[in-house]
Amino acid sequence: MKNRKDVVGCRLLVVAALIAALATSGCSSRQPKTDNRQRTQRVLRVCADPNNLPYSNEKQQGFENEIASLVARDLNARLAYTWWPQRRGFVRQTLRHGDCDVIMGIPSNFELALPTESYYRSSYVFVSRTDRRLGITSFDDPRLKKLRIGVQMIGNDHVNSPPAHALAKRGIIDNVAGYTVYGDYRSQEPGRDIVDAVAKGDVDIAVVWGPQAGYFARQQKVALDLVPVSPQIDLPFLPFVFDISMGVRRGDTALREQLDREIEKRHDDIERILDKYGVPRV
């Protein structure tokens, strides 16, 4: 199914590649250490995904990009990005490799990095069309046994997305449509397909992590309802609500303290940015 691109598609790809090459050739390199300006100006080195809106992309259009810019300005630092797809090995290949110093968003109890104070708390949400008036708030709603439900799945590694576990536990299986967490990386917005599916009516309802749901819901032509799921923690221990922090290398307490001060000082500005991107908070 992936090998049947037609001629037109292929030429488009060529054009797209040229544009992308032109557009990005001026961006910062992976090793800002070699930059002479470092001697005169501080550099805030951020590890980020180059194609993962609403969080970040290499055109710096994500809310994490905006918050990074804000912090860099305050620290009188130049912003330098190390781009790497945020997948398994992301922390190892970027932050721990020493190429960059901060990841703008990690779960606050994530052990592979040293977290700052959390700067927002969001939840997985039920996404449905407003005109359907479903009003579903809980995984225990009996209608979920019948409705077609979109859920993001993870391939293996002994884990799956929290809603996939919650639904399976309740025997809700045959009416579930699986989407990958990664999406199609060729797309400018790999994360939007599951929200699009709700708007188009491919599924009746989807369960999506808040920031992704909020951002892509705003871009639909039809109104979508976003409702935080309940329970917030499914037994025995399956949380749907996560605090999100910035993450620095373990041991880098100096940078953490600076970022903690920033998060406190810029609380209102950060809230404004999160609002702008439609990030639901709980």
Place this chain on the structure above:
Amino acid sequence: MLGATAQVQSRKQSLGAQAILVLIALCAGCNQKTPDNKTFPFLQRYSSAPSEKTDLVKLEGEDGQWIMPAKNYASTRFSGLNQINTGNVKNLKVAWTFSTGSDRGEEAAPIVVNNTMYIVTPFPNTLYALDLTQPGAPAKWSYKPKDLNPSAKGVACCDWVNRGCVYANGKIFFNTLDGKTAAVNAQTGDEVWVAQVTDINRGESITMAPLVVKNKVLVGDSGGEFGVRGSLTALDTETGKQVWKAYNTGPDKDCLIGPNFHPFYDSDKGQDLGVKSWPPDLWKIGGGTVWGWISYDPALDLIYYGTANPGPWNPEQRPGDNKWTCGMFARKPDSGEAVWFYQWSPHDLYDHDGINELVLLDLPINGQTRKVLVRPERNGYVYVLDRTTGQVLSANPFAFITTSTGVDLKTGRLKPVQEKAPGFGRVTRMICPPAPGAKDWEPSAYSPITKLLYIPHANLCEDEEGVQANYIAGTPYVGANVKMYAGPGGNRGVFDAWDPVAGKKIWSIKENFPVWSGTVATAGNVVFYGTMDGWFKAIDARSGQLLWQFKCGSGIIGQPVTFLGPDGKQYVSILSGVGGWPGAIVPGQLDPRDGTAALGFVNAMGDLPKATTKGGMLYTFALP
């Protein structure tokens, strides 16, 4: 992601050159779908390919050469050479070495054709040709794949490995981590064609070594953890054009299952089981990739290959047998049509990818010579199957197993132990074998002289207890906390000699680390393998006695080969360079305190960084 590709390249090239490179590479990809070369005039320079048809069936029988990683279509990895034997192997000395310039895991087999050795490195997958006619075997040329997508490194699950290249029709064929197959002129190193086979943007990478059968290059995908849909693709050796593609999940027509499909067991019979054995539509992200080995029987004209684990993780989400994952297909190479299928682990619970090697042998079973295939499987059993029908003739445990109690020979089904089924938030201890299995991809060898199969493998168990926070692509979640550790006895590795007829172990060598290298057996009654702390060993094929060993610079997870040099002398070669899934702790600089890193493997490998350091180096040995 193209933007990111271009950006990384921009460090090395001027903008104009870079844009042209992107264009050329993309057009090479286009060419396979749009044969109209006039559209892209620069393609002309790729068209100087030698195209004589090699008789691979004849060539694989020549013991002087080693043209494919498995040595031959039957995948015996047996060489008829006997200059080096049990009497003189103790005199083996290094003849020459070659640095690959890579610090990632070296899983490839070197191949030898026409007095030239070819090796392919981990990503960025450089192909080197070494001139065996010159003292010290200097490099004749190297071929560096262009326009590699660096995001492949983020996609690959288990280090950036490549398991080798293959020779046919005057060309060397190999796969790149970012989902392409390359054909390179074996003499000149010129690129003949490059085909985009899988889509890295959807998480499909390639790590396997291709196999060439009847002028078709057979290529399978990796990436089960991304929810990809597994498949095997056949490309034309001369043009790189797709001849057929067979999926391992979904409707029969996608799986090339038709009227000639006759599986042995009832549970594999029925229409569209690749759809019906899943919840609706889940087969679309159902895994079943093909990242291991393919064998071929020219007399039956059947190819054989295994399929990897089903996705998504969380077996509760995918009730059913999840066809056609964790099993194996027999197919016709010309059309790809399926002839039979057998499933090692229906509804896999443990990530037991069924992709290991399939050794084709003719063995006396109950007084009759049977055409069989022998398979040391991840779930801990050595299977002997009738390769004409797919019937299981025997399945005997070669490792410590708690997850199943055997294989029912009437139904062919594995008998799982319910208490060992992992589940979210549940504590499950002593899961043996764990995710990498009793034996992973590292291939065994069979000697027709001793009639023994030599199996390099692991002795590991795992616990799943509690949960830990994680995130991918901005999405937070909690996952199972998996920790692996040594199985009974405390040794993490084993090298076994196994009698496939009697179904029992003849001798066994305990190794401290999991044995992650392949092996080769020779007519000199010597078998070779390597250890993750860097010892390359020669063993007496009959007794299991250690005859010789040499400490290489880095841990060994490669595949040894043996061949005749232009001087008529027998040589043995191995790539050293630790890495892979168990060894990722060394090149990946994982934190030994973080036991759950590398999917829990680091817990079992915390002492490896003290035992070896990274760095790829080829070693070639000979008698003085």
